[in-house]
Amino acid sequence: MTAEDTAAPARRGRPGYDRQQVLEVAVRLFNEQGYDATSVSDLAGELGVTKSALYHHFDSKSAILEVALDDALSGLESALDDAVRSHSDASAQLRALVRGAVGVLTARQSRVTLLLRVRGNSDVEQSALRRRREFDQRVAAIVRAAQAEGMIRADIDAAVATRLIFGMINSLVEWYRPGGPVDPDELADDVLRATFDGLQA
Amino acid sequence: MTAEDTAAPARRGRPGYDRQQVLEVAVRLFNEQGYDATSVSDLAGELGVTKSALYHHFDSKSAILEVALDDALSGLESALDDAVRSHSDASAQLRALVRGAVGVLTARQSRVTLLLRVRGNSDVEQSALRRRREFDQRVAAIVRAAQAEGMIRADIDAAVATRLIFGMINSLVEWYRPGGPVDPDELADDVLRATFDGLQA
DNA sequence: GTCTATATTAGGATAGAC
DNA sequence: GTCTATCCTAATATAGAC
Known part of the structure; x- marks a missing residue:
């Protein structure tokens, strides 16, 4: 109904998954139980196949994670690029970014959730963390610039403001x-109002 | 310096830990790597003792988690109780609660971090989740009341407002x-300003 | 309070048939 | 695309000595 873009000829019988379907279920399980707490057996059980079947689709458990994290990061980076490209002043860029980030978080909720929980326990996680830190730094620079433009109140540290704004967004x-x-x-509107205008009547 | 309440006679030699010291290190590791990704071996290695030594202090890995989660929950519940007891109107209670919650999060950072990451993978985690949901519901009721009093803007759903406020706080x-x-x-002040007055100049 | 085994189970991953 | 069978490692936990 929603996303069936691939030209895959819609499988019928119980068994018979493609990479995308496996990924979908895996990400959901990873979020429900945590990545480390989810075994390949759990995943196989959820799909109704054996562990071996999964290794036909992905080389390893962490390869599944890698694809999901890449998707989340790409989405956030695109939102940032779009915001920067569409506006010349930092204040407008920041507003566009907040709206865009809420959009990515709602549209790719499960994959972004996974990203936000990564601790750096493997190479895959560490490289995702590096990429995320780059994103965070670009965002912080925009908030600083918006503060310099007079859009963000001067009595709060820009780094703290950045973390508070994205803390609220990420908590979604x-x-x-x-x-x-x-x-x-509507949620994007609410977040914009909450962060910039405040929740007070 | 800070917390040495127990009458334990300050150990000297390398080996020789008490329950509190083990707990401290365990919680730090759980946060760095994730609870599930942290093995009892990791913990033993970090302390420089064997696994068996740890089982002398705690019956199981999850027993360590249980103590830490209880501490976090107790802190948050106390902050809520204090806020409710000290003020009669919901608006003042909410402000006091925000300040108190930031206080608990900063003072018991590591244990609250652990609590916020719990997914319900075991009995210990599930009972912590239940207790946390109770807390959340009491908070939501206060936000609703504050909105009825006219303190919180009417153009946002009270449940959403609650989640946004505590999303920002918990992200700390x-x-x-x-x-x-x-x-x-200062951080508590910043959070109060950010949530109620907004970050806009 | 810690140690050296050791039991036991579960986890990730592979080989090769269907 | 999935299965059975299997390897190997690491994980939680226990027994009993020092």
């Missing part, structure tokens, strides 16, 4: 559920 | 470090 993955009662666009 | 555990450049009290 903990409760937002696609298809739930909260509309993604 | 991701970057705040005791003894670092950010003062806990």
